[in-house]
Amino acid sequence: MTQRLLPSLTPLDTALAVLLRGVGPVAPVELPLAEAARCIAAGMPLLSAYPPRNIAAVDGWALRANDLVGASSYSPLPLTELPAWVDAGDAMPAGCDCVLDADAVEMSGPLAQVLAEGVPGQGVGRAGGDTADRSPAATAGHPIDATALLLARVADVERLSVRRPRLHIVNVPGATATMQMITDHARAAGLDVIVHQAGTRDAASIAEALDVSVCDLLLTIGGSGVGRADAAVTALAQRGAELTHGLALQPGRTAAVGRLGKVPVLALPGAPGPALAVWFALVLPLIDTMSGRQPRRAVTLPLARKIASNVGIAEIALLAEERKAWMPLAVGEWPLHAIARADAWLLIPASHEGFAAGEPVDAYMMRE
Known part of the structure; x- marks a missing residue:
């Protein structure tokens, strides 16, 4: 037939x-992080504060900034105690609020002297500085991207709830x-x-x-x-x-x-x-x-040249971004070279005859 x-x-x-x-x-499903990538987030687990406590953001000497006032290479400040050395990611020692570079502290046997001042928070990753307590790994209705996966991994979350x-x-x-x-x-x-x-x-x-x-x-x-x-x-x-x-x-x-x-x-x-x-x-x-995805984002730019369309049938135009304007590549018929070059697509409703040159239009990206 x-x-x-x-x-x-x-x-x-x-x-x-x-x-x-x-x-x-x-219905939502829970998937391992690798499988959840690019799926649409459903209910997201609430993450704990990260880092959970103040940590060293750089390698160096952990000190208290108020103890270093006036220190310089011209006026070294002797220390009564040897400072603690921390590697990036180590918890900050009690009472310390800054990390100085290795060459800012001069060691001579059992004695140490500081050659630079410090300010509170210098070289320190604050508790909750990366993620606040009870923050979601991703927003429901949005795709799980590399950032969402990173947040989940540092919080030791192994699975995410998604709609797939x-x-x-x-x-x-x-x-x-x-x-x-x-x-x-x-x-x-x-x-x-x-x-x-x-x-x-x-x-x-x-x-x-x-x-x-x-x-x-x-x-x-x-x-x-x-x-x-x-x-x-x-x-x-x-x-x-x-x-x-x-x-x-x-x-x-x-x-x-x-x-x-x-x-x-x-x-x-x-x-x-x-x-x-x-x-x-x-x-x-x-x-x-x-x-359950949130509406896709359209990009509004003026047309570089006119698009003509037949009333009574919806047509889709392929567009390339050129000099902050949409350049039409193909309307109605799509050769492969136009598909390969296109940055976005534009739906022309059946009730429209097209769009004039310079008219702003809302186009959707080919690749998000």
Whole structure:
């Protein structure tokens, strides 16, 4: 059976509403730090103050600043007791509030004299100076980044609570490069990704690989068009999926969206540009909802030149930042060189004819 697009293309807002219907944040899971990286933080453990006490921030001599007033190389100050030497990270000795460099204290047998003054806190890491008591390792709703992992490690936290939606990708033969690109984007977004390869491009083989029992979202990649060898939408329908085939989105017109049971499903085109456009326009909002992620930050800059768009269909433009302005690289059709150069993407609603040169626009970064 040949796949057919609907007589009229489905508006982007309608397609997104179909995907988001009844969808909320997935349940948090606790993961080891290495696995939690890039996932979206859920409830974070409260860290203890770090360092837990005053420590030496540098190697040197631990002393009391008030005892060093007037000391200089021209007027050395003799000490009645030998000072304590501390390595960086050592606890500060009682009564000491500064650390002087090694050459600031001159030793002569059992005697010592100081050649420089000190100030309270010099060379000292204050208790709680790195993290305050009862501070979180990360903010709920934001990705776990390298800083959050650092804070957790220094506080001896071994696991973090995150939301990590499970994504099942079924790749149709002939779309492997696109599948690998989407997989990389999914893992960068903190998803738990499982990839299956359909044996052949026919509907029966694709349908056999479709499984929503252990995922929160199902994607097929490739075979979403109306060519003689395209059968992904037919395969989904055979498994009972309710689908809308054909989107008012360019690139990405031949994608399909719907539900297989309670699980949102999307059939992405096999070409990199259309697949990536559907990822940005539909999959990202869906997985952000599932992850409980805070809204993504848009970067506002003026357009370096005009962007024209067709009313009635949403289009996505690829942009590069040049001289504090957005330079359009591609609109509607995305060659690979434009994808490689792009810094950001801009959604042009179906109701717009485009944007004038110099007009400020809100674009989302390709890589966060």
